[in-house]
Amino acid sequence: AQTVTQSQPEMSVQEAETVTLSCTYDTSESDYYLFWYKQPPSRQMILVIRQEAYKQQNATENRFSVNFQKAAKSFSLKISDSQLGDAAMYFCAYRMEYGNKLVFGAGTILRVKS
Amino acid sequence: DGGITQSPKYLFRKEGQNVTLSCEQNLNHDAMYWYRQDPGQGLRLIYYSQIVNDFQKGDIAEGYSVSREKKESFPLTVTSAQKNPTAFYLCASSGPGGLLAKNIQYFGAGTRLSVL
Numbered sequence: 738a739q740t741v742t743q744s745q746p747e748m749s750v751q752e753a754e755t756v757t758l759s760c761t762y763d764t765s766e767s768d769y770y771l772f773w774y775k776q777p778p779s780r781q782m783i784l785v786i787r788q789e790a791y792k793q794q795n796a797t798e799n800r801f802s803v804n805f806q807k808a809a810k811s812f813s814l815k816i817s818d819s820q821l822g823d824a825a826m827y828f829c830a831y832r833m834e835y836g837n838k839l840v841f842g843a844g845t846i847l848r849v850k851s
Numbered sequence: 852d853g854g855i856t857q858s859p860k861y862l863f864r865k866e867g868q869n870v871t872l873s874c875e876q877n878l879n880h881d882a883m884y885w886y887r888q889d890p891g892q893g894l895r896l897i898y899y900s901q902i903v904n905d906f907q908k909g910d911i912a913e914g915y916s917v918s919r920e921k922k923e924s925f926p927l928t929v930t931s932a933q934k935n936p937t938a939f940y941l942c943a944s945s946g947p948g949g950l951l952a953k954n955i956q957y958f959g960a961g962t963r964l965s966v967l
Binding site for chain 2: 741772774779782783784828830837838839840841842843844
Protein backbone atom coordinates (compact mmCIF):
# COMPACT_ATOMS: atom_id res chain seq x y z
CA ALA A 738 0.00 0.00 0.00
CA GLN A 739 1.11 3.51 -0.71
CA THR A 740 2.10 5.68 2.23
CA VAL A 741 3.02 9.35 2.55
CA THR A 742 5.20 10.66 5.38
CA GLN A 743 5.63 14.25 6.47
CA SER A 744 8.30 14.23 9.15
CA GLN A 745 7.92 17.85 10.27
CA PRO A 746 4.81 18.35 12.45
CA GLU A 747 5.52 22.11 12.67
CA MET A 748 7.72 24.63 10.92
CA SER A 749 8.28 28.35 11.39
CA VAL A 750 9.56 30.94 8.95
CA GLN A 751 10.17 34.66 9.09
CA GLU A 752 8.16 36.78 6.71
CA ALA A 753 9.94 37.24 3.34
CA GLU A 754 12.24 34.27 3.94
CA THR A 755 12.24 30.82 2.36
CA VAL A 756 11.08 27.58 3.93
CA THR A 757 11.09 23.97 2.72
CA LEU A 758 8.54 21.36 3.79
CA SER A 759 9.53 17.70 3.46
CA CYS A 760 7.52 14.78 2.13
CA THR A 761 8.50 11.21 1.35
CA TYR A 762 6.30 8.49 -0.06
CA ASP A 763 6.39 4.80 -0.68
CA THR A 764 5.07 3.18 -3.85
CA SER A 765 5.92 0.44 -6.27
CA GLU A 766 4.23 2.27 -9.14
CA SER A 767 6.23 4.09 -11.80
CA ASP A 768 3.53 6.50 -12.90
CA TYR A 769 1.66 8.61 -10.37
CA TYR A 770 0.84 12.16 -9.31
CA LEU A 771 1.96 14.14 -6.29
CA PHE A 772 0.25 17.16 -4.78
CA TRP A 773 0.66 19.77 -2.09
CA TYR A 774 -2.55 21.07 -0.54
CA LYS A 775 -2.86 24.00 1.84
CA GLN A 776 -5.45 24.09 4.62
CA PRO A 777 -5.73 27.54 6.25
CA PRO A 778 -7.67 28.14 9.48
CA SER A 779 -10.89 28.23 7.43
CA ARG A 780 -10.28 24.47 6.85
CA GLN A 781 -10.80 24.85 3.09
CA MET A 782 -8.37 22.59 1.22
CA ILE A 783 -6.61 24.49 -1.56
CA LEU A 784 -4.41 22.91 -4.22
CA VAL A 785 -0.96 24.54 -4.17
CA ILE A 786 1.00 22.59 -6.73
CA ARG A 787 1.05 19.23 -8.53
CA GLN A 788 3.76 17.08 -10.11
CA GLU A 789 3.46 14.29 -12.64
CA ALA A 790 5.95 11.51 -11.90
CA TYR A 791 6.85 11.08 -15.56
CA LYS A 792 8.08 14.68 -15.75
CA GLN A 793 11.65 15.28 -14.67
CA GLN A 794 11.19 19.03 -14.50
CA ASN A 795 10.15 20.31 -11.10
CA ALA A 796 6.78 22.08 -10.97
CA THR A 797 6.62 25.77 -10.12
CA GLU A 798 3.67 28.02 -9.28
CA ASN A 799 4.71 31.60 -8.52
CA ARG A 800 6.43 31.52 -5.08
CA PHE A 801 5.88 27.77 -4.70
CA SER A 802 8.17 25.16 -6.18
CA VAL A 803 8.91 21.51 -5.58
CA ASN A 804 12.03 19.39 -5.48
CA PHE A 805 10.93 16.04 -6.89
CA GLN A 806 13.46 13.23 -6.46
CA LYS A 807 11.81 10.15 -7.95
CA ALA A 808 14.53 7.65 -7.05
CA ALA A 809 14.58 8.85 -3.47
CA LYS A 810 10.75 9.08 -3.40
CA SER A 811 10.99 12.59 -2.07
CA PHE A 812 8.73 15.54 -2.86
CA SER A 813 9.55 18.69 -0.90
CA LEU A 814 7.77 22.05 -1.18
CA LYS A 815 9.72 25.30 -1.18
CA ILE A 816 7.94 28.54 -0.37
CA SER A 817 9.89 31.66 -1.30
CA ASP A 818 9.27 35.17 0.03
CA SER A 819 6.94 33.81 2.71
CA GLN A 820 3.86 35.85 3.47
CA LEU A 821 1.56 35.94 6.49
CA GLY A 822 -1.16 34.39 4.32
CA ASP A 823 0.98 31.30 3.82
CA ALA A 824 0.38 30.27 7.42
CA ALA A 825 -1.60 27.03 7.24
CA MET A 826 -1.45 23.27 7.48
CA TYR A 827 0.21 21.80 4.40
CA PHE A 828 -0.55 18.28 3.20
CA CYS A 829 1.43 16.20 0.77
CA ALA A 830 -0.69 13.74 -1.23
CA TYR A 831 -0.12 10.89 -3.68
CA ARG A 832 -2.35 9.42 -6.33
CA MET A 833 -1.78 6.45 -8.61
CA GLU A 834 -2.03 7.19 -12.33
CA TYR A 835 -5.23 5.23 -12.72
CA GLY A 836 -6.42 5.36 -9.17
CA ASN A 837 -9.14 7.35 -7.49
CA LYS A 838 -7.77 7.73 -4.03
CA LEU A 839 -5.59 10.51 -2.71
CA VAL A 840 -3.27 9.24 0.03
CA PHE A 841 -2.39 12.06 2.42
CA GLY A 842 0.45 12.65 4.81
CA ALA A 843 -0.29 13.78 8.37
CA GLY A 844 0.42 17.41 7.55
CA THR A 845 2.88 20.14 8.56
CA ILE A 846 1.74 23.27 10.36
CA LEU A 847 3.53 26.31 8.94
CA ARG A 848 3.74 29.42 11.09
CA VAL A 849 4.86 32.72 9.55
CA LYS A 850 6.40 35.32 11.86
CA SER A 851 6.19 39.03 11.12
CA ASP B 852 -20.13 30.76 -8.71
CA GLY B 853 -18.92 27.26 -9.46
CA GLY B 854 -17.89 25.16 -6.54
CA ILE B 855 -18.62 22.51 -3.95
CA THR B 856 -21.11 23.26 -1.19
CA GLN B 857 -21.18 21.30 2.02
CA SER B 858 -23.89 21.69 4.61
CA PRO B 859 -24.33 22.09 7.44
CA LYS B 860 -21.09 23.63 8.64
CA TYR B 861 -21.60 22.20 12.12
CA LEU B 862 -23.64 19.12 13.03
CA PHE B 863 -24.37 17.39 16.31
CA ARG B 864 -25.36 13.78 16.63
CA LYS B 865 -27.13 12.10 19.50
CA GLU B 866 -26.25 8.56 20.42
CA GLY B 867 -28.05 6.03 18.21
CA GLN B 868 -28.97 8.65 15.64
CA ASN B 869 -28.19 8.65 11.94
CA VAL B 870 -27.17 11.98 10.44
CA THR B 871 -26.67 13.04 6.83
CA LEU B 872 -24.06 15.43 5.51
CA SER B 873 -24.83 17.18 2.24
CA CYS B 874 -22.42 17.73 -0.64
CA GLU B 875 -23.46 19.49 -3.84
CA GLN B 876 -21.27 20.52 -6.77
CA ASN B 877 -22.00 22.59 -9.87
CA LEU B 878 -18.68 21.94 -11.58
CA ASN B 879 -20.10 19.20 -13.82
CA HIS B 880 -17.60 16.79 -12.26
CA ASP B 881 -18.10 13.06 -12.70
CA ALA B 882 -16.29 11.84 -9.59
CA MET B 883 -17.03 12.74 -5.98
CA TYR B 884 -15.34 11.74 -2.72
CA TRP B 885 -15.82 11.83 1.03
CA TYR B 886 -12.87 12.17 3.40
CA ARG B 887 -12.60 12.17 7.15
CA GLN B 888 -10.02 14.35 8.95
CA ASP B 889 -8.96 13.69 12.54
CA PRO B 890 -6.52 15.85 14.55
CA GLY B 891 -2.90 15.00 13.80
CA GLN B 892 -3.83 12.85 10.84
CA GLY B 893 -4.19 13.40 7.17
CA LEU B 894 -7.44 12.87 5.31
CA ARG B 895 -8.74 9.34 4.95
CA LEU B 896 -11.10 8.22 2.19
CA ILE B 897 -14.54 7.01 3.26
CA TYR B 898 -16.38 6.51 -0.06
CA TYR B 899 -16.06 7.64 -3.64
CA SER B 900 -18.25 7.65 -6.73
CA GLN B 901 -17.07 7.82 -10.32
CA ILE B 902 -20.49 8.05 -11.96
CA VAL B 903 -24.15 8.33 -11.03
CA ASN B 904 -25.64 5.26 -9.32
CA ASP B 905 -22.21 3.82 -8.61
CA PHE B 906 -19.93 4.13 -5.59
CA GLN B 907 -17.09 2.25 -3.91
CA LYS B 908 -15.83 1.89 -0.37
CA GLY B 909 -12.68 3.69 0.65
CA ASP B 910 -10.36 2.83 3.52
CA ILE B 911 -12.76 3.56 6.40
CA ALA B 912 -16.29 2.90 5.08
CA GLU B 913 -17.61 1.02 8.12
CA GLY B 914 -20.43 2.92 9.80
CA TYR B 915 -21.04 5.16 6.80
CA SER B 916 -23.33 5.01 3.76
CA VAL B 917 -23.68 7.09 0.60
CA SER B 918 -25.89 7.48 -2.44
CA ARG B 919 -25.33 9.02 -5.86
CA GLU B 920 -28.70 9.54 -7.50
CA LYS B 921 -27.71 12.78 -9.20
CA LYS B 922 -24.43 13.90 -10.71
CA GLU B 923 -24.43 17.03 -8.57
CA SER B 924 -25.09 15.40 -5.22
CA PHE B 925 -23.24 12.88 -3.02
CA PRO B 926 -24.70 12.81 0.51
CA LEU B 927 -22.95 10.94 3.32
CA THR B 928 -24.91 9.30 6.14
CA VAL B 929 -23.12 8.66 9.40
CA THR B 930 -24.98 5.75 10.95
CA SER B 931 -25.30 4.71 14.57
CA ALA B 932 -22.83 1.92 13.76
CA GLN B 933 -20.05 4.51 13.54
CA LYS B 934 -18.91 4.56 17.16
CA ASN B 935 -16.45 7.44 16.88
CA PRO B 936 -18.00 9.91 14.43
CA THR B 937 -16.51 13.12 15.84
CA ALA B 938 -14.35 14.51 13.04
CA PHE B 939 -14.15 17.02 10.23
CA TYR B 940 -15.67 15.71 6.98
CA LEU B 941 -14.58 16.94 3.59
CA CYS B 942 -16.25 16.37 0.25
CA ALA B 943 -14.28 16.61 -3.00
CA SER B 944 -14.87 16.23 -6.70
CA SER B 945 -12.85 15.81 -9.86
CA GLY B 946 -13.96 16.19 -13.41
CA PRO B 947 -13.51 15.91 -17.13
CA GLY B 948 -10.94 17.76 -19.12
CA GLY B 949 -8.32 15.12 -19.75
CA LEU B 950 -6.33 12.81 -17.55
CA LEU B 951 -4.48 15.60 -15.77
CA ALA B 952 -7.65 17.46 -14.84
CA LYS B 953 -9.20 14.24 -13.60
CA ASN B 954 -6.39 13.87 -11.12
CA ILE B 955 -7.05 17.18 -9.40
CA GLN B 956 -9.55 17.03 -6.59
CA TYR B 957 -11.34 20.18 -5.46
CA PHE B 958 -12.71 20.38 -1.94
CA GLY B 959 -15.70 21.84 -0.16
CA ALA B 960 -15.42 23.83 3.07
CA GLY B 961 -16.21 20.84 5.26
CA THR B 962 -18.65 19.82 8.00
CA ARG B 963 -17.64 19.42 11.63
CA LEU B 964 -19.57 16.61 13.28
CA SER B 965 -19.68 16.28 17.05
CA VAL B 966 -21.40 13.80 19.34
CA LEU B 967 -23.70 15.12 22.07
